[in-house]
Amino acid sequence: MIHYLRREQFIPRPPATVWAYFATPKNLNELTPPSVRFQIIGTVPTTMYAGQIITYRISPLPGLWLNWVTEISKVEVGVCFVDIQRKGPYKLWHHEHRFAPEAGGVRMFDQVTYEVGWGPCGWLAEKLWIQRQLKQIFDYRAQQVAKIFS
Numbered sequence: 001m002i003h004y005l006r007r008e009q010f011i012p013r014p015p016a017t018v019w020a021y022f023a024t025p026k027n028l029n030e031l032t033p034p035s036v037r038f039q040i041i042g043t044v045p046t047t048m049y050a051g052q053i054i055t056y057r058i059s060p061l062p063g064l065w066l067n068w069v070t071e072i073s074k075v076e077v078g079v080c081f082v083d084i085q086r087k088g089p090y091k092l093w094h095h096e097h098r099f100a101p102e103a104g105g106v107r108m109f110d111q112v113t114y115e116v117g118w119g120p121c122g123w124l125a126e127k128l129w130i131q132r133q134l135k136q137i138f139d140y141r142a143q144q145v146a147k148i149f150s
Helices: 013-022 025-031 119-150
Strands: 002-011 039-041 053-063 065-076 080-087 092-102 103-114
Touching: 002 119, 013 092, 013 103, 025 039, 025 119, 103 119
Parallel strands: none
Antiparallel strands: 002 103, 039 053, 053 065, 065 080, 080 092, 092 103
């Protein structure tokens, strides 16, 4: 079953400043809760590009480490970028980040389309844990963005 997570946040900064921050893959460290134990593996260029592969490890539960490989599948400078999972914990992961200039700043939109997989176990995990975990991760991210761009 496919699920969706949508978020929207106003950032009171110039569009170019906001884009420069989000187009820098290493900044993902700042936006991810420490509880996820997020680690980028290897080096990544300072600016993202279409076709870029990013490999990292996450530990969603104590003692459980997962490798996650994403591809930046689309980049429209200043407008949007899309990351998709190539290898990882989900059957499907498609995350579109969109930026729309507004008076006084930028409105950022996130749409995550995901499917857990794993049959009935995945359905249960999504209902009991994954949905809540993703909301917490994006809540943390919104707080960090507000702090960084305050």
